Amino acid sequence: MNKAGKIFVVGLGPGDRAHMTLEAKAVIEKSDVIVGYKTYIDLIKDMIEDKEVFSSGMKKEIERCTETLEIAKQGKVVSLVSSGDSGVYGMAGIMLEVVSKAESDIKVEIIPGVTASNAAAASLGAPIMHDYATISLSDLLTDWSLIEKRLHYAGQGDFVVCLYNPKSKGRQKQIEIAREILLKYKKQDTIVGIVKNAKRDGETVVITTLKDMLKHEIDMFTTVIVGNSNTYLVNGKIITPRGYKL
Amino acid sequence: MNKAGKIFVVGLGPGDRAHMTLEAKAVIEKSDVIVGYKTYIDLIKDMIEDKEVFSSGMKKEIERCTETLEIAKQGKVVSLVSSGDSGVYGMAGIMLEVVSKAESDIKVEIIPGVTASNAAAASLGAPIMHDYATISLSDLLTDWSLIEKRLHYAGQGDFVVCLYNPKSKGRQKQIEIAREILLKYKKQDTIVGIVKNAKRDGETVVITTLKDMLKHEIDMFTTVIVGNSNTYLVNGKIITPRGYKL
Numbered sequence: 001m002n003k004a005g006k007i008f009v010v011g012l013g014p015g016d017r018a019h020m021t022l023e024a025k026a027v028i029e030k031s032d033v034i035v036g037y038k039t040y041i042d043l044i045k046d047m048i049e050d051k052e053v054f055s056s057g058m059k060k061e062i063e064r065c066t067e068t069l070e071i072a073k074q075g076k077v078v079s080l081v082s083s084g085d086s087g088v089y090g091m092a093g094i095m096l097e098v099v100s101k102a103e104s105d106i107k108v109e110i111i112p113g114v115t116a117s118n119a120a121a122a123s124l125g126a127p128i129m130h131d132y133a134t135i136s137l138s139d140l141l142t143d144w145s146l147i148e149k150r151l152h153y154a155g156q157g158d159f160v161v162c163l164y165n166p167k168s169k170g171r172q173k174q175i176e177i178a179r180e181i182l183l184k185y186k187k188q189d190t191i192v193g194i195v196k197n198a199k200r201d202g203e204t205v206v207i208t209t210l211k212d213m214l215k216h217e218i219d220m221f222t223t224v225i226v227g228n229s230n231t232y233l234v235n236g237k238i239i240t241p242r243g244y245k246l
Numbered sequence: 247m248n249k250a251g252k253i254f255v256v257g258l259g260p261g262d263r264a265h266m267t268l269e270a271k272a273v274i275e276k277s278d279v280i281v282g283y284k285t286y287i288d289l290i291k292d293m294i295e296d297k298e299v300f301s302s303g304m305k306k307e308i309e310r311c312t313e314t315l316e317i318a319k320q321g322k323v324v325s326l327v328s329s330g331d332s333g334v335y336g337m338a339g340i341m342l343e344v345v346s347k348a349e350s351d352i353k354v355e356i357i358p359g360v361t362a363s364n365a366a367a368a369s370l371g372a373p374i375m376h377d378y379a380t381i382s383l384s385d386l387l388t389d390w391s392l393i394e395k396r397l398h399y400a401g402q403g404d405f406v407v408c409l410y411n412p413k414s415k416g417r418q419k420q421i422e423i424a425r426e427i428l429l430k431y432k433k434q435d436t437i438v439g440i441v442k443n444a445k446r447d448g449e450t451v452v453i454t455t456l457k458d459m460l461k462h463e464i465d466m467f468t469t470v471i472v473g474n475s476n477t478y479l480v481n482g483k484i485i486t487p488r489g490y491k492l
Contacts, residue, residue, distance in 0.1 A: 246344065
């Protein structure tokens, strides 16, 4: 009888090895095969020198999952890796969907990681200490009208708002529209944190306001966190108070 | 001249050592002193045998921060630890506030961790693959009316909703009201995941619906994740699809 194959979907955290979990490291080390988008494979190159590696380009998510399943069916332990937490706009869902559609009984285990909002928040201070909404501005897979609707409600609810995928070469206007929508409910001087490459090489941190946020560089490596009505700035750190009386 | 003191605010992750980050471990190991709520100190007891430890009971958050600052002022490196991510309903904000109020120039660094929503999500499958709102049902520090308002908007926006602090001995009604509010916008058969002790000893995972969720045990060690209108259940796993066409 063949050894049973298994799939781990592993969130590597923000990219710097330091913020990977011990379990993510252990699972990668015990895997026979590693599958992932090339950029993520490069982050762990030194950990996987003795392993079979399948790396592929962007927007090949379904192919990567299909490949992962085929390898697991051969009785191998496979880690499908992605950055951040694989369960937040990552590979966890599509991997489970591919296994389900194939009616396979291969076991899939999701290994959680530090997602971009938590990494960016740590570099900014404490902006998500209170209720927050996480919204991706990518309309590649989601109707833009739904994204706009969620921005409206997140604004009305005075949530702190974490924006993933705020801008890319092909998507320039989305962050402008998002800002306009949030400005219907949030003041011009609402504190905004912009973190590029959060908790990895080349990190840049900008603290600004809804009024001025578009004067700063925002790209696909950036997470934008917009405060709630109580968020304030002190000693260069953003704080969204939880309500303690000092 | 004294050695400069420093404060790390460290998120230990869900509680099981495996899901702590390498950086959290490294920072604790290099600290002179560890401060924290007793339950969290117990989680890392074996790592801190050679260190000074100050543990205290619940609801002593401000005292813990004040103590942490006093120790750092003596030139020591102090880790203030809490579970999950210290930046999400944790100790990061209040620590920064205490340092700011004391007009101290002691440096504070926040070390991010895996927060409860990400840990619970991994055990449920992939429920937070799309936009989500994180709401704490604890009204100890927040007006209940604001919590209700946010529940309404999260429901209207068809967000996946992650509920922290859903219930405790002294707060029994909040989860009932939250469910009623979400039912104004979400269907009775909306998938709900209930995870107690996510990714640590004694984990229990229940998958149910908004209709039936109150038939299951929910307490202060539980995270509740309520799906969006597309969330579905397959092979015992919750999937909120991101929109890939299989």
